[in-house]
Amino acid sequence: DAHLCGDKIKDLSPIELKSFEYTKNHITNINLDKLRNAxxxxxxxxxxxxxxxxxxxxxxxxxxxxxxxxxxxxxxxxxxxxxxxxxxxxxxxxxxxxxxxxxxxxxxxxxxxxxxxxxxxxxxxxxxxxxxxxxxxxxxxxxxxxxxxxxxxxxxxxxxxxx
Missing domain, CATH: 3.60.21.10 (Metallo-dependent phosphatases)
Known part of the structure; x- marks a missing residue:
């Protein structure tokens, strides 16, 4: 979640990186805003x-x-x-x-x-x-x-x- 919001808190494992890329390409702007403001x-x-x-x-x-x-x-x-x-x-x-x-x-x-x-x-x-x-x-x-x-x-x- 932090990576989606632009905060790189650690290096991602291959599985985490794949999940990040998938989520980044599929999350709606509304949900991304909710995540950023959580x-x-x-x-x-x-x-x-x-x-x-x-x-x-x-x-x-x-x-x-x-x-x-x-x-x-x-x-x-x-x-x-x-x-x-x-x-x-x-x-x-x-x-x-x-x-x-x-x-x-x-x-x-x-x-x-x-x-x-x-x-x-x-x-x-x-x-x-x-x-x-x-x-x-x-x-x-x-x-x-x-x-x-x-x-x-x-x-x-x-x-x-x-x-």
């Missing part, structure tokens, strides 16, 4: 809970990887929020740090935890209970579609990866 951080209040969302982390909103074995979870104790929602890793996670919930809902595609099912989180804002849920989807159909678009088999392998 905030790097979103805050909201739900049922008295302060929820903040980042693509990566509060300190590096685009590139930091926060996995379940992240060595510096205590840093999250200073974040002014009850619930912190992260992404970027495609790895589902629920952590409780200093009274704060840290959630990564995972992804629908390109799983990093080797479970090819779509992953999402459900948060009960009244009890602060959260769960990671999984649903099957037709991964093979998606793989066929990306092959038709000219992507090589590496992307299909990423979509299908499992233990």
């Amino acid at each position: 905030p790097l951080q979103q805050e909201l209040s739900i049922d008295g809970l302060k929820v903040v969302m980042f693509h990566a982390s509060p300190w590096d909103k685009l590139e930091e990887y926060v996995y379940p074995d992240y060595p510096d979870f205590e840093k999250f104790e200073v974040v002014d929020a009850d619930v912190i929602i992260l992404g970027h890793t495609h790895y589902p996670m629920i952590k409780q740090i200093g009274g704060r919930l840290i959630i990564n809902p995972g992804s629908c595609g390109q799983p990093r935890d080797y479970d090819p099912r779509a992953s999402f989180a459900i948060l009960d804002t009244l009890t602060k209970e959260v769960s990671i849920e999984r649903v099957q989807y037709d991964v093979e159909e998606v793989c066929q579609a990306v092959r038709k678009l000219g992507f090589d088999s590496k992307l299909s392998a990423i979509l299908k990866r499992s233990r």
